[in-house]
Amino acid sequence: MNKRIAIITGAAKGIGKAIAQRMVSEDYFTILVDVDIENGKVLESELSDSAKFISCNISNNKDVENLFNLVIAEYGGVDVLVNNAGIIKDNVIWKMPVEDFDKVVDVNLKGTWLMCKGAGSLMREQKRGRIVNITSRAWLGNRGQSNYAASKAGVVGLTRVLALELGKYGVLVNAIAPGLIDTPLTQKLPENILEKLIQSQPTKSMGQPEDIANTVAFLCHETTQFITGQTIYVDGGKSIGAGI
Secondary structure (H helix, E strand, O other): OOOEEEEEEOOOOHHHHHHHHHHHHOOEEEEEEEOOHHHHHHHHHHOHHHEEEEEOOOOOHHHHHHHHHHHHHHHOOOOEEEEOOOOOOOEOHHHOOHHHHHHHHHHHHHHHHHHHHHHHHHHHHHOOEEEEEEOOHHHHOOOOEHHHHHHHHHHHHHHHHHHHHHHHHOEEEEEEEEOOEOOOOHHHOOHHHHHHHHHOOOOOOOEOHHHHHHHHHHHHOOOOOOOOOOEEEEOOOHHHOOOO
16 A cells, blocks of 8 residues: 555544544544444545554454454554553452453553554564554552553653664654543543542543644654653643642
8 A cells, every 4th residue: 555554542532533534634544443443434434545543452352463464454554553452440449350450451551562562563674663652651650540540650651661672663652641631531521520520620620532642643743753652641741740
């Protein structure tokens, strides 16, 4: 294909959907990866000939291997990987089932690692590529999210290591840490809780999925050549420690 190839995980809705739409607007052919088949197919249809949906459980090694085998066979390589897929299962630690810890780490950290392994191997051979890992401001610590915060802290560490390992091959690896973003997940919060979260922001507002997509586009732009191993906070200033 003449177009550059981007893989977006968790692409069916929310932040992933916005990233996919932005990458298509940047003239990438975008591979939409998700377990949400219904919404994934809808987005594939909306993006027409510029996208392909592939159902894949990123925490399953065989699924990921099959995904990259397909990408190599049909497209010859990959230029951008955006690891956006993630889940939450919140609770204070004394009430959190071990299964909820395992599941969150399995998807958020192991899944991201597996995708980076597949893409990183290809990009090393190509001697070019960009990997953007979507972590979270929560890696700094959030009550009730010992599993989620730990998984996202792992993604920050993974990003730094891969920047060291892949830099000499022309591959840049960075992370984006979103804060409070207006997504289907935050829209389900009780109104009073959501308002408290908004008021704790220095900006007194939520971010939009497009804010994350814009940052991904910046990190993947051909003129961005000297940024790697970094975590960029897109959180309305929340990471500076502001509170209510």
